[in-house]
Amino acid sequence: MVLSHAVSESDVSVHSTFASRYVRTSLPRFKMPENSIPKEAAYQIINDELMLDGNPRLNLASFVTTWMEPECDKLIMSSINKNYVDMDEYPVTTELQNRCVNMIAHLFNAPLGETETAVGVGTVGSSEAIMLAGLAFKRKWQNKRKAEGKPVDKPNIVTGANVQVCWEKFARYFEVELKEVKLSEGYYVMDPEKAVEMVDENTICVAAILGSTLNGEFEDVKLLNDLLVEKNKETGWDTPIHVDAASGGFIAPFLYPELEWDFRLPLVKSINVSGHKYGLVYAGIGWVIWRNKEDLPEELIFHINYLGADQPTFTLNFSKGSSQVIAQYYQLIRLGYEGYRNVMENCRENMIVLREGLEKTERFNIVSKDEGVPLVAFSLKDNSSHTEFEVSDMLRRYGWIVPAYTMPPNAQHITVLRVVIREDFSRTLAERLVIDIEKVMCELDELPSRVMHKISLGEEKSEANSDNLMVTVKKSDMDKQREIIKGWKKFVSERKRTNGIC
16 A cells, blocks of 8 residues: 655645645735745745846946955844944944044045044935935025024025035925026036026025936036135125035046045035945945034034933944944955045046947937046937937846936936946947847837837828828728838848848
């Protein structure tokens, strides 16, 4: 007689994950499940779904670091369970944060004495850093206006229309009017002269961008400072400048050391920078540095003692991980000035390779500038048949994530593609991307134009009747489907004949 033993569904010790019941049930999406599942099954199922994400290394939309050395990865994992805010419990981590603040302040030419410590704080990114800097400007402006017996109900900030959305968030969340200098075709950054014209007695600061998100261009902070100095003399105001150096703060000191944009300019009172961009750290770290203690009102700093000792804190959140702070310190001492300069020079060289490759195709206009963040922003010379959005969409088939977007007012009729050159984007990848863009352009040339495609998918077409008058003929769904299939069959057939080479 044959003996058999039925294994319980809950006994997964004899099964692989893919032989278990867990891969044939849907994952919970809205409610926590009633029962537990084995750790191996949970890992495998989640890991499999994450495979559908894009490849971070090929995500050319992002400025954020996607690669670090294995030694730094180890440091990150070993400190991932440390809460940064527990300063008394983790004094060395706090000391590393203070070292980073001082190193970055000196990099930005803060006017510090030999033994003087810098004023600044680590944040979860430049968005929080900008919120903190904005609050400091608003409070200083309010204090001065109150002392003069003047109203404090209408503060404003002057920026370019090219600012990142975090400035709009600050203005809305903290009730500050955002006065934007509009852009124009061919000039996609804030015009310093127009900005200074918009300044009034209620302006808490003018925000300049060192590395526009749109095309990587540095705004002329030096000219802005000089114009604002003159206006302050004429009016008796003391309108300051904040520099949003989220992208460019770790680039300019190494590639353009003579460029005056930082604390060398007297009206620059605070600077933010993203450690997780060209500071070369994974996402989750930013920094804000003030010129001196007087620029950060004391009443904004909180003091707590329920974690052990007296701890000053000026952040929008409380708990956060220590890993990114430690990773930033690793990069600063590991690379040093020499290493950062080499990385930035490599990024610039690979940017030039990509730009020249695109120019050789004679299909694109280059919108980005040579001096600025190492990126290439470009648009189609002829977008009457196909758009930049179609190019972006088809590049995804090759694994590339290249964003297409429209410019802000008054240049919203301009659409561009943008490739950000990060540390891990090599010359080989730059050359490969040019080849794939050329393939995409050849494929688009074989497809119906936008107008023809719209007609083939549309609900109507125009035909002449017996009286030679144009009438509208409605297409059935079946007619539309047949035309689409016919078009794609023709496209595939021609691709086979040419073996995909153009």
